[in-house]
Amino acid sequence: MEELGRMSVDEFRQSEKLPVVVVLENIRSAYNVGSVFRTSDAFLVEAIYITGYAAKPPHKEIKKTALGAEDTVSWKHFPSAKEAIEELRHSGYKVLAVEQVEDSVQLNELNWNGEEKIAVIFGNEVVGVEQSTIEHCDACIEIPQLGMKHSLNIATAAGVVLWELVRRKLKNLNV
Helix, strand or coil: CCCCCCCCHHHHHHCCCEEEEEEEECCCCHHHHHHHHHHHHHCCEEEEEEECCCCCCCCHHHHHHHCCHHHHCEEEEECCHHHHHHHHHHCCCEEEEECCCCCCEEHHHCCCCCCCCEEEEECECCCECCHHHHCCCCEEEECCCCCCCCCCCHHHHHHHHHHHHHHHHHHHCCC
């Protein structure tokens, strides 16, 4: 890791983070949860909020795909997404569900410059973000998809959304 110029765990924990919290609502696959941890580490996401019955660390399947990111990325568990949203709002976050709904904003058209604190909610692999959760969100964002299939694995969707947010932050910093 030294040769690659990677941070230590302590340096990672103390580094400035992207002002983004990822919320995982009832994710069935612990492998997907682990993958989101790994992606969140790669993009310096502030935290992951795990809600409902989604697996949480320590868990062998999370560990297998997170490759240690479950130890670097801050996380909390909440019994429901509603409780996570309440904490996020109290802390000044704008809350966005990643879901295909009427009046959703295309990810590439999202008005975010990398400074405002936002939370992005990813839903269950089969049913997506629950309607009751969507009702508590400020808006919904949708990943533009051009092919026959109009759904992505949650870990893939998280990677796409988080990269777009990082890209915007880097653009704002002129990096």
